Amino acid sequence: MKFEGQIVTIILLASIGVVFALQNILQNIFDFQSFAFVPAYAFSRPWTFITAMFLHADLTHIFFNGFALMIFGTYLEARVSKQTFILIYFLGGILGNIGYMITATNSLIPGIGASGAIYGIMGALAILAPRAVVFVYGIPMPMIAALFVWAALEIFGVFVPQGNIASGAHLFGLIAGVAFAFYLRRQYNSKTKLFFEDLK
Secondary structure (H helix, E strand, O other): OOOOOOHHHHHHHHHHHHHHHHHHOOOOOOOOOHOOEEEHOOOOOOOOOHHHHHOOOOHHHHHHHHHHHHHHHHHHOOOOOOOHHHHHHHHHHHHHHHHHHHOOOOOOOOEOOOOHHHOOOOOOOOOOOOOOEEEEEEEEEHHHHHHHHHHHHHHHHHHHOOOOOOOHHHHHHHHHHHHHHHOOOOOOOHHHHHHHHHHO
């Protein structure tokens, strides 16, 4: 697989990196919390449905999100239009924030990170490239099987919260990606057959 021309993924990675740098450089003179997604203030601060996707808590958080975006993002962007890729990314992120809002045990705890958007990409890939192999906790499996593992883990996480992990955001982002991928399959009947043949 060649990673050529995945400019949107590169721009998103760069944007996340720049914002993270600014968070750390300007943290004492600028209030980044006003851009975090706080369920209790979601509708009075509607911009946070998007801005929260570009904020990250620490190096570990941004590293794993960035790594996942690089791997899954470049793979998906190489196979759909730029517009479709952007739509999946932001749809996953926005629906992810809605999922966090619905499942949060404390509506005053802010949610940040690109996880919902990335899970949207992962969910879409599981439908559009079901036979592509991914490693889940070191175990190789096809994307379609990984989808069920991811979904099960996040459903469990919703009912048994794990620290600062926003399982509701992950789950709803995943659902958004899956739903949009099924929509694509319906929209491009003849083209989809050829598209999936390429992904075997």
